[in-house]
Amino acid sequence: MNKRVLIGVFVCVLIFFACRWWGFESPSRLEVLESTIETESQSNTTVALSRVAKIDSELVGSVGSVESNPPEVEGVTNTYSFSSNHVATRIVIPNPEFKIFGTPKFESLAKAQFESLTINSKYMVDTNLYELKEVFKDFPAAMNSQLLYSGIYQTTVTTCTLGEVRQFIFNTRYQAMRDLEEANTITDAAERESKIQRIKALSDAQLEFYKSMRQETLEDGRRNLIKLYGELPKPIFQRLMGIQIRNAMGRLPYP
Amino acid sequence: MKRLILIALTCGVVLLVFKIRQTDLKTSSFGGELIDPIPTNDPVKVETVNLNLRSRRIETLGFLVGTGPMLISEESESGVITNVYQFPSGKLITEVVLPNPKTPLLGSAEYEMLAKRDYIKSLGVETNLVEIKEIFEEFPLANKSQHLYSGIREAYVYRAKLYRLQDSELLISAQQDVVENEIWSVSDPVERELKSKEVYNRVHEEMLKVWLERADAPNRFKQRMERLYGEFPKPIFQRLMSLEITTEPKELVNP
Numbered sequence: 397m398n399k400r401v402l403i404g405v406f407v408c409v410l411i412f413f414a415c416r417w418w419g420f421e422s423p424s425r426l427e428v429l430e431s432t433i434e435t436e437s438q439s440n441t442t443v444a445l446s447r448v449a450k451i452d453s454e455l456v457g458s459v460g461s462v463e464s465n466p467p468e469v470e471g472v473t474n475t476y477s478f479s480s481n482h483v484a485t486r487i488v489i490p491n492p493e494f495k496i497f498g499t500p501k502f503e504s505l506a507k508a509q510f511e512s513l514t515i516n517s518k519y520m521v522d523t524n525l526y527e528l529k530e531v532f533k534d535f536p537a538a539m540n541s542q543l544l545y546s547g548i549y550q551t552t553v554t555t556c557t558l559g560e561v562r563q564f565i566f567n568t569r570y571q572a573m574r575d576l577e578e579a580n581t582i583t584d585a586a587e588r589e590s591k592i593q594r595i596k597a598l599s600d601a602q603l604e605f606y607k608s609m610r611q612e613t614l615e616d617g618r619r620n621l622i623k624l625y626g627e628l629p630k631p632i633f634q635r636l637m638g639i640q641i642r643n644a645m646g647r648l649p650y651p
Numbered sequence: 652m653k654r655l656i657l658i659a660l661t662c663g664v665v666l667l668v669f670k671i672r673q674t675d676l677k678t679s680s681f682g683g684e685l686i687d688p689i690p691t692n693d694p695v696k697v698e699t700v701n702l703n704l705r706s707r708r709i710e711t712l713g714f715l716v717g718t719g720p721m722l723i724s725e726e727s728e729s730g731v732i733t734n735v736y737q738f739p740s741g742k743l744i745t746e747v748v749l750p751n752p753k754t755p756l757l758g759s760a761e762y763e764m765l766a767k768r769d770y771i772k773s774l775g776v777e778t779n780l781v782e783i784k785e786i787f788e789e790f791p792l793a794n795k796s797q798h799l800y801s802g803i804r805e806a807y808v809y810r811a812k813l814y815r816l817q818d819s820e821l822l823i824s825a826q827q828d829v830v831e832n833e834i835w836s837v838s839d840p841v842e843r844e845l846k847s848k849e850v851y852n853r854v855h856e857e858m859l860k861v862w863l864e865r866a867d868a869p870n871r872f873k874q875r876m877e878r879l880y881g882e883f884p885k886p887i888f889q890r891l892m893s894l895e896i897t898t899e900p901k902e903l904v905n906p
Contacts, residue, residue: 631789
């Protein structure tokens, strides 16, 4: 009986390999079916640049860029002066839940949110959330703090904000590119030159502003994690920032 | 008798496996007629390069292999890269990347020398190179090897490539109005419908191609690092992922 089964298995294996060999599942199919052939050199660069998108400030609070005196509001106000004489003020108003940042209440909210997006999720899970947890496991201060999920939440806030800033930078460059294209159609040489200079000055100032915003976002994230754990080794922070989260974790349900 | 049948079947299976392996090796060569070499200023004879397969990677997007878009990337000893993109529509794109003959091979002393020279030269324009070096210096295998700068160079190229691919993705999304204009330039409703289908398919494929490249880039980088140092720890990779490289690396070529 056993020998019959063995022979049967061998016959099946033989048929499988024979089919593969004769092309029923040919590994060379791709070469045969090529319909379009494109070539590209190694030094070929993909040009890239975007339009202004809506600011999604749900997580970081309100991010405003105005050219006037800031109103009396709770939060952090930064004023930027650029070499092009542009002045911009950025007001960051933290979301209400950050009033309890570093407390057990915040931790339990962050943990519930993490679990709703992972083990209790009905949708596709972003496995990078687990990656963040793995990195924190290599950081004893976080593991012993009872505030692990607060750190994960803060990390996602920082990386998602960095993603938004990246989009703003792209938008600025793209808008400048299109404005320059338009400006180049102006027939009057003096007017054209003046317009081009104005576009370049504005876009340079905007890019400078967003680069500062990026730096501040990183600093705020680092400061908040130090607030939680007392210290934050650079390699751990770099590893956390190196993990891309597809979507933000969302607002914590705090009144 | 049964023993004889068993032996005969085993021999048959072994023979078929051997034959299939030979077929695989043949199909992974790059000298096929279906692949167009790219036009370059420097004459390159594809027939003379070493066509031994060094690495092969398969990237898929989606849940099931074979149902969604796929990229098969093969790299030969000589540095010739063949990328085959397969789209859900059944369309295939083959991309052949020929290395510059003046660029030494990764892992050679010449490459290391040029990489070091390039590092020193590029420091002024790309300050994050210092950060990359710091990370590699904390990776004992790289630091002790004779290929420290080769690794730094690879990380520099890889991060710059990811930045460009991100830009490409954002650009495709940003050019929605250009796409709409292209469609609405057709006055006949029936033709417009066909045009719309054609344009959206093209845009979708462009996006899929970028996503596949983005999925493949880290794996290629890791493979090259393992080739240089024997292994490449995940924490080091994660740390490198946090660095933003916005400048375009210059090609490494012998003077």
